[in-house]
Amino acid sequence: MDIETLRIFVRVAQRGSFAVVARDCGTDPSSISRTIAGLEDELQVRLLQRSTRRMTLTEAGAKYLARVEPLLDELDRAKDDALTTSAEPIGIIRLTASVAFGQKCIAPLLPELREAFPDLGIDLVLTDVNLDLVSEGVDLAVRLGPSRDSALIGVKLADTRYRVCASPAYVAGSRERELPLAAPADLAAHRCLLLNLPDYRSRWLFRDSGGATSEIAVDGDVLISNPLVLLTCAVNGMGPALFADWMVRDELASGALVELFPEYAVTATDFETAAWLLYPSRTYLPRKVRVVIDFLRREFGHSAP
Incomplete structure (x- = not known):
């Protein structure tokens, strides 16, 4: 054989x-x-x-x-x-991430990754389904939370923070209608744009600078399962929405969105959130996987311990 x-x-x-x-x-x-x-x-x-x-x-x-x-x-x-001492990593690395994170955060890095490792092939699988890494032949996954699977190794890629955002036009129109957006409790008077997940569509959690936490009920008649579509609706002035910081970094920088309550920490689930790199636990980690882990950690500013 x-x-x-x-x-x-x-x-x-x-x-x-x-x-x-x-x-x-x-x-x-x-x-x-x-x-x-x-x-x-x-x-x-x-x-x-x-x-x-x-x-x-x-x-x-x-x-x-x-x-x-x-x-x-x-x-x-x-x-x-x-x-190791004479050649660049070769082969194909199969990497998976959610559709939104992949489009917003991974895809823009691919040209630099290709330039750094020209002999490394990339099979990028964007899906909101948590694939079984072993059975699907996946080398590396980006997940927006640590794994509870003991068969996987987790490495923190980047801490995340959530923000409540709306378009400048929506904020201006709210003022004209005398519907303020000065404090989280003001959201009760607004029809929010809601991500259609159990922890996101009914209440958001806010924590002020003194550490006091409040639960604010949110309501709205637009529920969206895809964060990228949610972002499009918010930019187009349809209402306030809750986003991870990596999702709206460009829109906040360009002024397409404004953060409504920057003095508060906000979340739908947990205030300590992060993106994680996960890979199957085994004795040998291929060099092609190691170099991509190091590349992504460097690009996201989370250096190896």
């Missing part, structure tokens, strides 16, 4: 599908099926149980995977160490 056969076996075990692995490898499912069948013939043992929906490991397959996967990691580590 060759090393590539073992890698395909590990991928199928992780992904649970010939078709998915074939797509990842740019080949057809029958080729992957033949590779696994050949490995089983050579070992004289069934490694995978086939079904119409998913491949699952047999008891023998699970034992084989437990021995083979660390060996492949060690081979990758040896290759990585040999190339």
Whole structure:
């Protein structure tokens, strides 16, 4: 057997599908099926149980995977160490983030990342679904909160702060209608733009400079599931909305939005919030992943400890 056969076996075990692995490898499912069948013939043992929906490991397959996967990691580590002093990182890194964070914060960095590491390919998966990193073959994820999964390693990327914002036109119109926006309690008289998540659409939490916290009920007849669309509506003067600072940095700088209560800390969930880099826990972390982690931490100003 060759090393590539073992890698395909590990991928199928992780992904649970010939078709998915074939797509990842740019080949057809029958080729992957033949590779696994050949490995089983050579070992004289069934490694995978086939079904119409998913491949699952047999008891023998699970034992084989437990021995083979660390060996492949060690081979990758040896290759990585040999190339460290003479070559740039190569290969494709599969990175996932939410649609909004990816568009606002990750996509603008891709030209610089490409310039820094021209031999590094990037597979950027933007989705608001928290993908299973192992089964989906993801190297690195950006999540807006730490992971509760003990199988993942978390590295803080950047602290975040939330802001209540509205367009200058909306603020001016509110004054004309004698609907002030001087204090958080004034939001009761306004139809807010609401992110359609349980913790965001009914009340926001405010903390003043003295540390006193108040819960302000918010109401509105526009609920939006996508933060980017929420941002468009706020810029177009439809009402106040709650945003993470990374979401509205450019709009505040350009004057398209104004922060309504800058003297308050505000949140919908927790005042201590951050963006985190997550990756599967394993002994060997590929160099291509390490360099992207270091690049992102440097760009977001959160240096490694």
